[in-house]
Amino acid sequence: MGLIDDLARPAEWVRFREDKNGSGQLSRAELQELDDFIAAAGYEPVVAAMREGVAAFGYPKRMVVNKSGTRRKRVVFCYDAAQTWVLKLMARLLYRYDGGLSSACYSFRRDLSAKKAWDRIMALPDVGGSWVLKADIHDYFNSMPVDLLMRTLADFVNDDPELLAILRDMHQDERCWEGGELVAARRGAMAGVPTSAFMANIFLDDMDRHFLDLGVPYFRYSDDILIFARSEGELQRLRDELERIVGEHGLEMNPAKTAVFAPGEAWDFLGFRYVQGRIDLSRATVQKMKDKIKRSAHSLYRWRMRKGVDFERAARVMTRTFERKIFDVSGTREFTWSRWFFPVLSCSDGLHEIDEYMLQNLRYLKSGRYYKGNYRVDYEQLKALGYSSLVHEYYCYLEECRELAEFNSGV
Numbered sequence: 001m002g003l004i005d006d007l008a009r010p011a012e013w014v015r016f017r018e019d020k021n022g023s024g025q026l027s028r029a030e031l032q033e034l035d036d037f038i039a040a041a042g043y044e045p046v047v048a049a050m051r052e053g054v055a056a057f058g059y060p061k062r063m064v065v066n067k068s069g070t071r072r073k074r075v076v077f078c079y080d081a082a083q084t085w086v087l088k089l090m091a092r093l094l095y096r097y098d099g100g101l102s103s104a105c106y107s108f109r110r111d112l113s114a115k116k117a118w119d120r121i122m123a124l125p126d127v128g129g130s131w132v133l134k135a136d137i138h139d140y141f142n143s144m145p146v147d148l149l150m151r152t153l154a155d156f157v158n159d160d161p162e163l164l165a166i167l168r169d170m171h172q173d174e175r176c177w178e179g180g181e182l183v184a185a186r187r188g189a190m191a192g193v194p195t196s197a198f199m200a201n202i203f204l205d206d207m208d209r210h211f212l213d214l215g216v217p218y219f220r221y222s223d224d225i226l227i228f229a230r231s232e233g234e235l236q237r238l239r240d241e242l243e244r245i246v247g248e249h250g251l252e253m254n255p256a257k258t259a260v261f262a263p264g265e266a267w268d269f270l271g272f273r274y275v276q277g278r279i280d281l282s283r284a285t286v287q288k289m290k291d292k293i294k295r296s297a298h299s300l301y302r303w304r305m306r307k308g309v310d311f312e313r314a315a316r317v318m319t320r321t322f323e324r325k326i327f328d329v330s331g332t333r334e335f336t337w338s339r340w341f342f343p344v345l346s347c348s349d350g351l352h353e354i355d356e357y358m359l360q361n362l363r364y365l366k367s368g369r370y371y372k373g374n375y376r377v378d379y380e381q382l383k384a385l386g387y388s389s390l391v392h393e394y395y396c397y398l399e400e401c402r403e404l405a406e407f408n409s410g411v
Contacts, residue, residue, distance in 0.1 A: 003093050003163045007086060008047045013038045016089045037085050046086045050166050057083055057169070060193065062176040062185055075142055076192030077176060084194065091194040097156050101201055102208035107222040108197040114270045115343045117219050118279065121269075124217050124228060128277055129263045131235040133227040135242060136257035140223035141196050144188035144203050145250035146171050156202050167195070197222075207245045211238075219269070226269050235260060272344055281341065281350025289337075290357045296321060297361035301368050311377075312385060314365045319386035322358070327393060338390075342397045351390040362387060 006012050017034055020026050026034065037043070049056035060077040067074050078084065098110050106117040121127060137143075150168055157164045174187045189199035200222045211218035216238060217228035227242065229235035239260070243253055261267040266275035268282040296318055304314045326337040345351070362382050363374035 002160045003090065003096075004047065004050055004160075004166065006093055007043060007050075007089060010038070010041070012093075013043065013089065016092060019092070033081075034085065037082070042082045043086050043089075046082055051162075053165070055169055056166060057087075059173070059182060060176050060187070060190060062178045062183075062187075063192075074191065075139075077187060077190040078192055087194040091198060094195065094198045097198070097202075100156055100205075102205055102212060104208040104212050104218050105201055105205065105220050107201060107220070109201075114221065114272075114340065117221065117270070118272065118344045121217075121219065121226070121274075122279075127228070127274075130217075130228040130230065131232055131263065132261040132265075132267045133225075133229070133235055133239050133242070134257075134259050134261065134267055134269060135225040135227070135239075136254040137223040137225075137246060138252045138254040140251065141191035141200055142186060142188040143251055144199065146174060146188065148250060149189065149199060149203055152202055152205070153199070156205075170195075204249065207242075207249070210245065211242075221270055224270060232260075232262070271341065273350075279344055279346045281345070281354075285341075286350045286353055289354050292325075293322070293354075293358055293361050297364050301365055304365065305368070311366045315362050315382065315385040315387075318362060318365065319382075319388070323386065323388060326390070327388065338393065338397070342394055345394065348391045348394055351394055355390050358387070358390075 017031075017038060020034065021031060046056060057079055060079050063076055063078065064073050065076055066072070079087065095110055101109070103112070106112045106114060124130070150171065153167055154164060157167065171187070171190070174185060175182050176185050176187060177183075178185070189196040189203070204220065208218070208220055211227070219226040225242065227235070227238050229238055246253055259267075264276070266273055268274075268284065271282050271285040273280045273282040300314045300318055303309060304311070359379070359382060360370060360374070362385075363377045364370055366377050367374055
């Protein structure tokens with residue numbers, strides 16, 4: 001049975017719903033939307049159109065949105081709600097091709113992750129004495145040449161002609177809806193569409209394998225690339241090779257995010273910073289969280305003044321908001337901030353900086369000012385209002401990991 005057949009099976013949708021609920025990836029409203037979609041068999045018309053061999057998905061809508069936590073813009077594409085749910089299940093089912101990918105690719109994988117990448121990085125001989133290239137590809141998802149992407153796709157999806165035809169139909173006509181008009185636009189893998197993660201992994205698989213075959217310490221997470229070398233000259237040769245291959249794929253390096261680091265210099269990868277044998281939060285990660293905290297505090301203070309809300313209520317709202325974003329409140333979520341960062345970190349300096357900033361902004365809710373008088377709201381008061389220290393939670397996490405390891409070793 002092909003993947004399109006699986007998309008029509010109610011049991012597959014039930015498993016999909018269970019996975020999404022168990023991992024906590026969906027809000028309560030999204031989960032209800034999915035339940036209603038499954039109950040109404042909303043996937044059937046989409047799957048029927050796919051089987052008829054017509055343009056099942058048509059043209060996507062192109063949107064320009066703010067990058068998370070910044071004022072920078074990015075282009076994303078989307079289909080209607082029913083099509084998007086079908087594409088989300090399709091993306092999950094595409095994991096059946098995960099085993100065909102290189103072990104140097106860590107993005108959107110079942111058994112490889114950012115933690116696995118960092119474990120392997122830290123196991124490299126003399127990692128602190130190496131030259132490091134941190135590289136980034138400009139507008140990776142939307143810039144992939146479609147003809148080359150489709151050839152790569154055919155190499156991977158060579159056992160399911162129906163699926164291959166559907167994916168080709170989605171990508172080959174590079175038009176989209178924008179402002180109510182059908183316009184030509186470079187779409188590539190279409191950032192924002194659920195299947196784009198799969199495309200991002202397979203498109204540079206040959207490059208991943210090339211560097212592994214050379215015996216190069218090489219790590220890729222979508223468009224973020226990290227390469228290690230024993231000397232500056234060797235690293236320059238590898239950089240030239242990387243730029244050559246990226247260019248052959250019709251892509252361009254992002255010079256603003258590509259840099260070389262000498263032994264002993266700090267460098268960043270996937271939101272982390274390596275410095276003198278320690279893994280901390282990157283400065284960008286810390287700043288991004290601080291920006292979110294400040295925006296939330298100022299918004300809540302305006303709400304407090306406008307509605308006559310007391311300080312305690314505003315502080316509770318803020319602590320609950322960030323607890324949901326950062327911590328595993330339900331005990332089942334897979335994709336919280338803490339679950340990304342805690343397993344990799346080896347120190348708490350960045351966490352401490354965020355803690356201090358959070359305390360400043362919780363106190364700001366009292367007066368609408370940043371000044372010493374705010375310290376009349378002491379730490380114990382903020383704890384009583386729901387504040388949880390990142391540093392404390394991090395060390396609790398480490399202790400839980402230690403206890404679990406001891407238990408497993410005794411079983």
